[in-house]
Amino acid sequence: QKEVEQDPGPLSVPEGAIVSLNCTYSNSAFQYFMWYRQYSRKGPELLMYTYSSGNKEDGRFTAQVDKSSKYISLFIRDSQPSDSATYLCAMSHGLIQGAQKLVFGQGTRLTINP
Amino acid sequence: NAGVTQTPKFRVLKTGQSMTLLCAQDMNHEYMYWYRQDPGMGLRLIHYSVGEGTTAKGEVPDGYNVSRLKKQNFLLGLESAAPSQTSVYFCASSASMATYTGELFFGEGSRLTVL
Numbered sequence: 001q002k003e004v005e006q007d008p009g010p011l012s013v014p015e016g017a018i019v020s021l022n023c024t025y026s027n028s029a030f031q032y033f034m035w036y037r038q039y040s041r042k043g044p045e046l047l048m049y050t051y052s053s054g055n056k057e058d059g060r061f062t063a064q065v066d067k068s069s070k071y072i073s074l075f076i077r078d079s080q081p082s083d084s085a086t087y088l089c090a091m092s093h094g095l096i097q098g099a100q101k102l103v104f105g106q107g108t109r110l111t112i113n114p
Numbered sequence: 115n116a117g118v119t120q121t122p123k124f125r126v127l128k129t130g131q132s133m134t135l136l137c138a139q140d141m142n143h144e145y146m147y148w149y150r151q152d153p154g155m156g157l158r159l160i161h162y163s164v165g166e167g168t169t170a171k172g173e174v175p176d177g178y179n180v181s182r183l184k185k186q187n188f189l190l191g192l193e194s195a196a197p198s199q200t201s202v203y204f205c206a207s208s209a210s211m212a213t214y215t216g217e218l219f220f221g222e223g224s225r226l227t228v229l
Contacts, residue, residue, distance in 0.1 A: 008154060034216040043118070043204055043220030044157070051214070088156065090216065097164045099145045100208050100218060101172070104157040 003027050006089055006105030015114050019076040023089035023105045026070065030091040030103075033065050035074045038086045038107065047087075048074065079112045086110070116140050120205050120221035127195045127228045135190040135224050137205030144210040146188040147172075147218065148180060150201040157204065163188055195228045202226075 006023045013019055021035075032051055036044035048063040050056045050072075056063045062075040072091075076083055089105040118139045127133055137146065147162040159172030163182040177199060179191045188207075192199060202225050206218040 004156070006156070032214055032216050041222070043206070043222050044218075045220065046215075046217045049216045090157075092216065094214055097170075098210055099147075099162055099164050099170075100214070100216060101159060101162065102157075102216065102218065106154055106156040 001026060002106075003103050004089060004091060004105045007108055008106050010109040010111065012111045012113060013079060015079060015081060015112055017079050017112075019074075019079050019083070019110060019112075021074040021076075021087050021089075021108050021110070023072050023091075024070055025072075025091060025103075027091075027103075028067075028070065029093050031094060032092050033063070033072050034090040034102070035061075035063055036088040036090055036104075038088060040085075044088055081112045081114050084111045118205055118207055118219050118221035120203075120224045122224060123222070124225050125227070127192075127226065129196060129228060131195050132191070132193050133195065133226075134192075135203055135205075135226075137188045137190070137221060139186055139188075139205075139207040139219070141207060141209070141219065142185070143207035143219070144185075145208045146182065147206045147208075148178075148188065148190045149204045149206065150174065151204060151223070152201050160190065160203075192226075195226075197228045200226060200228045 035048040038044040088107040090102040148160040149157040161180040166185040
């Protein structure tokens, strides 16, 4: 069983829709939770970061962490065609000798149709 | 603002050949990483480095070697390539900081095919 599970999709929604992306995990030691966005033929880039349980909002994006259920979500409001990308969840225990050893989900490919 | 640069971007190898992927970062970051990305598997950590002259194994280190002779460079070597090493390889770096942010800066990837 993978430590982090993410539905690979693909997910296709119309412009303006609310998108919900999710990951589950098995390691209760994870404390830091991230969402990375990866455009086609590019490297991932950090989109959202949260620590422990709770919500975090940044513009049209909201990240939620429920540690009791080992479940994290990313919501995108008023989705735009420019949001079309692969979204990767990532998590970790914290710094190890200063290094950030992240465990990634498989990624969900999202397409927003105009 | 180059950030993290990987060379080459594409390479085709025959089974048993060797090659080296080069990663260079211009952000003076202390920490560097090599990941591979395969369909349905996500990103998996191969090796990482916590500073010049140091390296450590990640989740899937077998068949790979690394070196960090200069702070800005991190090399990934395949001594005898196998078809199972066909993948997209990403280099990343992160800064030394007291507060954890989870932010890695990635290159654009190197696509390797082993025939």
